[in-house]
Amino acid sequence: MTAMYKKIFFKVVYIIIIFVISLGLYNFLASQNASKGAKQPDFDNAYLINKQSTDPKRLFLKTWRIVKTKYYDPTLNGQDWSRWNKRYVDQIKTKDDAYVAINSMLASLDDPYSKFLSQEEYAEQTTNIDAKIVGIGVNIMSLAGKIIIVSVVEGTPAYAAGIKAGDIILKVEKTDVSGKTISDVASLIRGEMGTSVNLLLLRDKKKLYKTIKRDEIKIKNIKASIIDKNIGYIQIVSFLSSDMTKEFVDALNKTQNCPGLIIDLRGNTGGLMPNAVVIADMFLTQGHIVSVVDRDRQKSDIDAQSKPYAINKPLVILIDEGTASASEILSGALKDNQKAILVGERTFGKGMIQKIYPLPNQTGMNLTIAKYLTPKGTDINKKGITPDYEVDYTQQDFLNDRDPQMDEAKKIIKKLIENQNQIAKAG
Numbered sequence: 001m002t003a004m005y006k007k008i009f010f011k012v013v014y015i016i017i018i019f020v021i022s023l024g025l026y027n028f029l030a031s032q033n034a035s036k037g038a039k040q041p042d043f044d045n046a047y048l049i050n051k052q053s054t055d056p057k058r059l060f061l062k063t064w065r066i067v068k069t070k071y072y073d074p075t076l077n078g079q080d081w082s083r084w085n086k087r088y089v090d091q092i093k094t095k096d097d098a099y100v101a102i103n104s105m106l107a108s109l110d111d112p113y114s115k116f117l118s119q120e121e122y123a124e125q126t127t128n129i130d131a132k133i134v135g136i137g138v139n140i141m142s143l144a145g146k147i148i149i150v151s152v153v154e155g156t157p158a159y160a161a162g163i164k165a166g167d168i169i170l171k172v173e174k175t176d177v178s179g180k181t182i183s184d185v186a187s188l189i190r191g192e193m194g195t196s197v198n199l200l201l202l203r204d205k206k207k208l209y210k211t212i213k214r215d216e217i218k219i220k221n222i223k224a225s226i227i228d229k230n231i232g233y234i235q236i237v238s239f240l241s242s243d244m245t246k247e248f249v250d251a252l253n254k255t256q257n258c259p260g261l262i263i264d265l266r267g268n269t270g271g272l273m274p275n276a277v278v279i280a281d282m283f284l285t286q287g288h289i290v291s292v293v294d295r296d297r298q299k300s301d302i303d304a305q306s307k308p309y310a311i312n313k314p315l316v317i318l319i320d321e322g323t324a325s326a327s328e329i330l331s332g333a334l335k336d337n338q339k340a341i342l343v344g345e346r347t348f349g350k351g352m353i354q355k356i357y358p359l360p361n362q363t364g365m366n367l368t369i370a371k372y373l374t375p376k377g378t379d380i381n382k383k384g385i386t387p388d389y390e391v392d393y394t395q396q397d398f399l400n401d402r403d404p405q406m407d408e409a410k411k412i413i414k415k416l417i418e419n420q421n422q423i424a425k426a427g
Helices: 003-034 046-051 056-070 082-088 095-107 119-129 182-189 244-254 273-282 326-336 395-399 404-426
Strands: 115-117 132-135 138-143 146-152 168-172 196-203 206-213 215-218 222-227 231-236 260-264 288-293 299-303 315-319 341-344 352-359 363-373
Touching: 056 082, 056 095, 056 352, 056 363, 082 095, 095 115, 115 119, 119 352, 119 363, 138 182, 168 182, 182 196, 222 244, 231 244, 231 404, 244 273, 260 404, 273 288, 273 326, 288 326, 315 326, 315 404, 326 341, 341 404
Parallel strands: 231 260, 260 315, 315 341
Antiparallel strands: 115 363, 132 215, 138 146, 146 168, 168 196, 196 206, 222 231, 288 299, 288 363, 352 363
């Protein structure tokens, strides 16, 4: 099959898969209500709900009802849910009252993934799904209390300003960022389109001052390249964007002539479950991808679509303790179906599924509605997925520009390619 036909084939397969899988997931979730004779809830229409304006007491009551009827644990962490109604409903007068009541109520579930989203938080989450932000175009990490720029997105304001990977951010405007969280620093750097932000950086023991004009940044979820001449390398940064499966197909096209492939999921905290399912399906012609267990403990299997062709080449997936959620769905699916070898560290262990519920007044809520199992029926929540080859990546490795996990992955891929070539010659 020529490169041109492969490109056409992958795009056709992508369109078919995304339609079938998305339809299947929608029907699965909808069927749970239909089978019980339930009516479609009034909060399914995100646009209409968020354009409504309601008083704080109604916002609280709507949130209270959604949690009561949709939360994964029908016992609501072993408590009488009506007590929250009795405790707060007559005390709520302002928006802040409602926020305090809702946050207290959700905290009682002892579930770190179920949380209320203020107007600002809900808007930011929606922006992330749209894969667009207003900022300067850098990826940052926290290491030993220091905020380090890991990479600079090409073609962005930061790239034009000469900011480099390895630069340490000391201040954003007049705020010392030492010891602050990544999210706090990101919030300081982001702002309105066209405005500027001042950064104090440290590079090679020298301080640099940069004034950078903010612009819209198109988030790239996939990075693809060819390493060591014939190994395809695809890094998936996030599963959150609605565009990421198309980006993955483009990455496959870029690496299609490589006999082996490394997929890097390190630090990928997840995103949209259907994206992970679609990508897993590209490597499978049969078998389970993931199983979903709902609040009634009913298990539903999401299977690979039956098709004559799937990507079939040596595959290594890099994972670490930051690999979570949708990343674990993909890793678990390909490991259990013996389609990939996992290298790195045990994953985070987030085996619960959340749904984003839009609420009045441009607010929202992430609520745990189900859990998932790997194809072999393994519950990885709070346990994680163990790699086939466990390799640590230390602070010293980062500082000395070493990557022992990648080195191991390349060694394994090269051996697999060599074995494949020997089998081809013998055949």
